[in-house]
Amino acid sequence: MFQIGKTLISEEILENAFVCDLTACKGACCVEGSSGAPLETEELQTLKTIYPSIKPYLRPEGIRAIEAQGTYVKGSDGEWETPLVEDRECAYAVFENGVALCGIEKAHKAGATSWKKPVSCHLYPVRVREYTQITAVNYHQWHICDPACSLGSHLEVPIYKFVREALIQKFGEAWYEQLETVAGEHLKR
Template sequence: MIQIGDVVVSFDVLREKFLCDLGACQGICCIEGDAGAPVELDEVEKLEEVLPLIWDELSPEARAVIEEQGVVYTDCESDLVTSIVNNKDCVFTCYDDKGCCYCAIEKAYREGRTNFYKPISCHLYPIRVGNYGFYKAVNYHRWDVCKAAMLLGQKENLPVYKFLKEPLIRKFGEDWYAELELVVEEMKKQGIL
């Protein structure tokens, strides 16, 4: 592990390769799992603000869940997460005519309808950030549904931290990311990576 400021970064984030392959996975990370995506407390208001912009793109089932319990809930591990439909789909999913799953929030962002991209945990995936009071831990999360992304990342030789440059900057800032790159280059020179 390396430490930059109050953030500890796992070597896996630097070594492992990853590049989303939406054509292969069809967006299954927004569908599979036993809970919704982790949400930071300050993101709840943003999710509620974007809701009217994407409401018509959500499934009737998702709208019913949101009307009943809201955009988030507290899961069995006491984490705040996005609400889900039938213990499966995130309520913010939408599908194209080929059955590929997309995030309705990200779609609205890309179309210029909102300035909120999506929850940072989604933007950072496959990185998970743990908050331990005095420090944060940045870890690579392995999930079988992302096998195609791992293979494509290996083919393109794209490390996780480079694939996730934009969300890492969004979370920790440009200076932090620049320092991460300097540390990685030094580690490469020393033969550690």
């Protein structure tokens, strides 16, 4: 572990490789698991505000789930998350050619919203946990992402580079530049 400002970062995000391989996993991260995507408090109002703009890009099942449960829900752990369709996939997931994709991101690409998607999704496989004095930045290893680890290794893309845009969104450009410096020094050893 190493520290940048008030963040404590796992060396695993420097040492492990990752590049999403949707042809292999079929977007399983949007479907598997027992809860929705984690949401930050600041994202709750954004979801509520943009819902009318992204609704045309969502599946009828997702729309029904959102309109029944709300644009976000409180999970069993007490944290905010996206609602699920019948305790299965994220209500914002859409399917194209058998692959789960983010309907919010689809709306973003079409110009319907400036918001790309929840930062937790954008950061994956990095998970951020806020504590009183420090923020932990860790690698979340999940077997469904084994193909992404293989592809990342083949392409030689470390996790921190794969999620560069999301890390900058979350922590800022200066923080990311410090991360790159630390990574360079760490990987020389």
